[in-house]
Amino acid sequence: MTGAERIAAALSSPKQGSTALVAYLTAGWPTREGFRDLLDRVADVADVVEIGVPFSDPMADGVTLQRTAREALAGGVTLQWIADLLVERGPHATPTLLMGYTNPFHQFGWRRLASACGASLDGFIIPDLPPEESGDCDRVVEAFGLGMVRLVAPNTPDDRLDRLVAAASGFVYAVTVNGITGSALGDVGGNLDRVAAAAKGRGIPVCAGFGVRTRDDVARLGKHVDGVIVGTALADVIARGEDPIAYLRGLVGAS
Amino acid sequence: MTGPDDRGYFGAYGGRFVPETLVGPLTRLEEAAREALLDERFRHDLDHELATWVGRPTPLTYAGALSAAWHAEVWLKREDLAHTGAHKINNALGQVRLAQRLGKKRIVAETGAGQHGVATAAACARVGLSCTVYMGAVDVERQAPNVLRMKLFGANVVPVKSGDQTLRAAIDEALRDWVSDPEGTFYVLGSAVGPHPYPWLVREFQSVIGREALQQWARGPGGVPDVVVACVGGGSNAIGLFHAFVPTFARLCGFEAGGRGTGLGDHAATLAYGRPGVLHGTLSPLLQDADGQIQETHSVSAGLDYPGVGPEHGMLRDTGRATYVAVSDAEALDALQACCRSEGILPAIESAHALAGAKRLATESPGQRMLIGLSGRGDKDLGILAGLGLV
Numbered sequence: 001m002t003g004a005e006r007i008a009a010a011l012s013s014p015k016q017g018s019t020a021l022v023a024y025l026t027a028g029w030p031t032r033e034g035f036r037d038l039l040d041r042v043a044d045v046a047d048v049v050e051i052g053v054p055f056s057d058p059m060a061d062g063v064t065l066q067r068t069a070r071e072a073l074a075g076g077v078t079l080q081w082i083a084d085l086l087v088e089r090g091p092h093a094t095p096t097l098l099m100g101y102t103n104p105f106h107q108f109g110w111r112r113l114a115s116a117c118g119a120s121l122d123g124f125i126i127p128d129l130p131p132e133e134s135g136d137c138d139r140v141v142e143a144f145g146l147g148m149v150r151l152v153a154p155n156t157p158d159d160r161l162d163r164l165v166a167a168a169s170g171f172v173y174a175v176t177v178n179g180i181t182g183s184a185l186g187d188v189g190g191n192l193d194r195v196a197a198a199a200k201g202r203g204i205p206v207c208a209g210f211g212v213r214t215r216d217d218v219a220r221l222g223k224h225v226d227g228v229i230v231g232t233a234l235a236d237v238i239a240r241g242e243d244p245i246a247y248l249r250g251l252v253g254a255s
Numbered sequence: 256m257t258g259p260d261d262r263g264y265f266g267a268y269g270g271r272f273v274p275e276t277l278v279g280p281l282t283r284l285e286e287a288a289r290e291a292l293l294d295e296r297f298r299h300d301l302d303h304e305l306a307t308w309v310g311r312p313t314p315l316t317y318a319g320a321l322s323a324a325w326h327a328e329v330w331l332k333r334e335d336l337a338h339t340g341a342h343k344i345n346n347a348l349g350q351v352r353l354a355q356r357l358g359k360k361r362i363v364a365e366t367g368a369g370q371h372g373v374a375t376a377a378a379c380a381r382v383g384l385s386c387t388v389y390m391g392a393v394d395v396e397r398q399a400p401n402v403l404r405m406k407l408f409g410a411n412v413v414p415v416k417s418g419d420q421t422l423r424a425a426i427d428e429a430l431r432d433w434v435s436d437p438e439g440t441f442y443v444l445g446s447a448v449g450p451h452p453y454p455w456l457v458r459e460f461q462s463v464i465g466r467e468a469l470q471q472w473a474r475g476p477g478g479v480p481d482v483v484v485a486c487v488g489g490g491s492n493a494i495g496l497f498h499a500f501v502p503t504f505a506r507l508c509g510f511e512a513g514g515r516g517t518g519l520g521d522h523a524a525t526l527a528y529g530r531p532g533v534l535h536g537t538l539s540p541l542l543q544d545a546d547g548q549i550q551e552t553h554s555v556s557a558g559l560d561y562p563g564v565g566p567e568h569g570m571l572r573d574t575g576r577a578t579y580v581a582v583s584d585a586e587a588l589d590a591l592q593a594c595c596r597s598e599g600i601l602p603a604i605e606s607a608h609a610l611a612g613a614k615r616l617a618t619e620s621p622g623q624r625m626l627i628g629l630s631g632r633g634d635k636d637l638g639i640l641a642g643l644g645l646v
Contacts, residue, residue: 056548057423057534059430060274066417078546102272102533107547128272128533132262153276155437160278178276179435 002145003122007095007170010047011205011227016253019218020227021045022171022207023234023248024099026052026068027085028077030238036085038244042234043094045248047227048171048207050125051086053079053100060127062182064232064239079108086120097147097170099125102133110140123147123170131167141169149173154191158198165198171205172198174225176212182232185211192224218251259566263451266573268531268539268566271450277430277536280437285452287357292459301352308381309338309348311463315471315626320597321610325617328624330476332468332496334631335602339374339404341631342464342492343445347374348381349460354441355382361436362386364443365429367394367422367488368558368605369401370631371445376410386410389428391421394557401635419551422488422561426535446489447565450536454565461495468626469499476624482506482616485628486608487579488523488559490568492630497577505626506578509568510612512554513581519544523552524581525564526572539566555584555639556604558631586611591633592645603631604639 001009014020023046028035043049054069054077061069086096098105098113098121105113105126114121123146129137131150141148147170152161155178165172174195176188192208199206208221209229218228230251237247263269263285271281291297305311313336318329334342347364354362362384366372372388379386388405392414395402405412418424426449433442447457465483472480483500485493487509497507514522519542522528529540534549542550542562554560571577591607593614594600602610606629613627633640640646 057418057427059427059535060276060434062431063417073548080546103541103543103549104547106533106538107530107543107545127274128536130271130273130275130278133270133272151275153274155279156275157279164275175275178437180431183435 003095004145004147004169006122007048007147008205010095011171011207014047019222019252020047020207021248021252022048022050022227022229024050024052024229024231026054026065026072026235027082028075029068029072032075032077036089041245042248043092045245046094048095048097050097050099051082053082053098053104055101055104058101060180062180062232064235065181068235079104083113083116086117089120091119095122097123097125097149102126102129110137114140114144114146123149125149125173127151131164151175152195154178161195161198165202165204168204171207174206174208176208176210179210181210183211185217189224192221196225215251259451259455265567266570268569269451269454270538271536272533272538273450273536274434276434276437281450288353288452288456291353291356297356301349304348309344310336312467313337315468315475318598324597325614326621327617329627330625331627331629332464333629334464334492335629339377340634341370341603342461342495343371343374345463346445346457346460346491347371347443348378350443351375351378351382351384354384357441359439359441360385361440362443363429363432363440364445365389365422365425366445367560369394369398369635370558373401373404375443376405376408379410380408388412389415389425391425392416393420397639398557398635399638423549447491447494447567448489448535448537448563454537454567457491458494458498458567461491462498464492464495464628465497465499468496472626479503479505480626481623482508483626484508484609484613486559486605486630487511487564487568488561488605490565492628494565494567496628501576507576508612508616509577509579510608511579511581512556512559512608513583514553515584519550521553522581523554523560523562525562526568526579527581534563537566540564540569555587556608558605559608580612582608582611588645590614601633602629603633604636606630
């Protein structure tokens with residue numbers, strides 16, 4: 001199976017409950033030393049894991065993920081460090097994606113990164129790389145069978161939504177609100193139904209992210225989409241010194 | 256009208272690297288701007304406002320004492336005499352009127368030295384729109400008079416404490432604001448940077464500087480200058496001055512902030528030392544480390560303290576049409592003092608970089624006829640100058 005297929009398959013048969021869980025962790029945070037262990041424990045619970053590549057200017061992130069990125073960078077996290085970690089870890093039963101802003105990837109080189117990571121990496125999520133600009137990345141994604149998750153927003157027009165869904169592999173990332181990560185969730189069902197309808201014909205899963213915090217949020221969003229993405233809230237749990245695994249388990253599955 | 260290609264690229268640089276939420280608003284902004292700039296009525300009204308409220312055309316002043324001292328013929332394009340004290344008003348007024356035309360209710364802007372913030376706040380007051388300006392906390396401190404002016408014009412000034420707390424962090428924060436209300440809010444970007452269509456749009460509103468100067472030069476000194484000189488941070492005054500001269504034989508020379516040295520973090524000389532990368536929605540030369548993290552910059556001038564530069568300058572550099580060189584904090588401050596004492600003009604520290612660069616060019620080759628963009632006045636810098644013991 002390709003990375004893209006592994007991601008889609010994992011999301012269509014969640015480990016717990018009926019809504020798939022995608023967990024976002026900022027690479028090397030809260031510490032570089034403890035990150036591998038945290039990643040593996042989270043990967044036991046989540047259906048898909050996103051490793052956040054820290055960037056100095058995270059324009060779509062709220063204060064929590066701005067802080068985790070800043071602290072990770074201060075701790076010496078680089079894309080090379082992340083690639084080394086993935087290679088050492090090897091292919092994992094839970095699909096693993098890299099999520100981050102374009103520039104660190106652009107400097108490292110998409111092909112060099114995909115070659116280095118091999119089967120340890122399943123796909124990319126690059127929020128500031130719309131399809132109009134993603135040609136270099138797309139060629140590598142295609143060659144290596146990786147997932148290229150596309151983000152769609154509430155204000156994405158219908159015709160563009162269809163094009164984004166067609167260009168996506170792995171899953172479609174439905175941004176719940178026009179805003180930054182960690183924004184408050186409003187009444188988002190209508191927009192999510194629109195994305196789900198566009199994705200249905202192409203058999204690609206849809207996951208909703210930005211502002212997902214509670215078990216209620218997951219239950220509510222789960223009525224509209226295949227999975228949810230938890231990033232800011234998970235970082236807040238870790239920052240408070242609470243158990244991230246218990247938190248993630250509590251979001252889905254039997255209560 | 257030489258512009259970017261359909262995707263917003265000037266040669267290898269430009270584009271639109273933004274979150275999906277901003278793709279639609281940027282596309283609509285591009286369409287609306289094209290329409291407006293072709294609309295006789297919009298242009299006429301804007302020109303009228305530029306003449307009667309901004310005070311255009313700004314004069315071309317012969318600098319006799321500097322000419323004698325440098326063995327050159329030195330003329331200054333006086334954007335310092337434009338309303339609110341710098342060229343920034345040309346673009347701010349244009350974009351605010353565009354926002355008004357689009358029925359937007361709320362304006363956000365970023366500012367470094369505060370000149371773009373003041374210009375945007377003034378233009379918003381003039382047309383009756385609500386205005387929020389993001390300004391790095393460091394800049395709030397070092398350009399305090401401009402903060403007060405923005406407040407007098409009714410703007411909400413938000414100090415940005417994240418990142419490097421200067422212009423770059425202010426742009427990050429303005430973009431976050433815009434992402435959160437992409438339909439109701441209009442982002443008035445102040446330099447020729449950012450995602451397409453901004454580098455083009457800002458140039459269109461700023462190119463009035465060069466158009467006027469070209470005519471004034473033909474009527475005054477005659478012909479075209481040997482060299483056209485401007486300071487370059489993001490590059491809005493430089494592209495505004497250069498644009499009309501690109502098809503002429505005049506040399507185009509941009510001077511960047513060389514700060515206190517050539518090490519990463521000691522300057523803001525992006526074209527001199529940077530490598531291509533993506534920041535604030537555009538692919539352009541950037542000051543960054545090997546891992547693609549954007550570097551903090553240093554300049555005595557807040558308005559040049561930015562790790563990126565407009566994509567069109569990248570193209571002008573690569574094609575050899577313009578050259579870009581760094582001048583140091585010390586050279587700029589020397590030139591500022593010389594201009595004060597010999598011409599009775601207090602330039603902004605930003606603009607003093609152009610004067611310092613012109614002095615170098617004059618030393619290299621005497622007898623040149625030089626057009627220097629005096630992009631703004633230095634009243635805002637009194638605190639810094641006093642702090643440095645220069646007054």
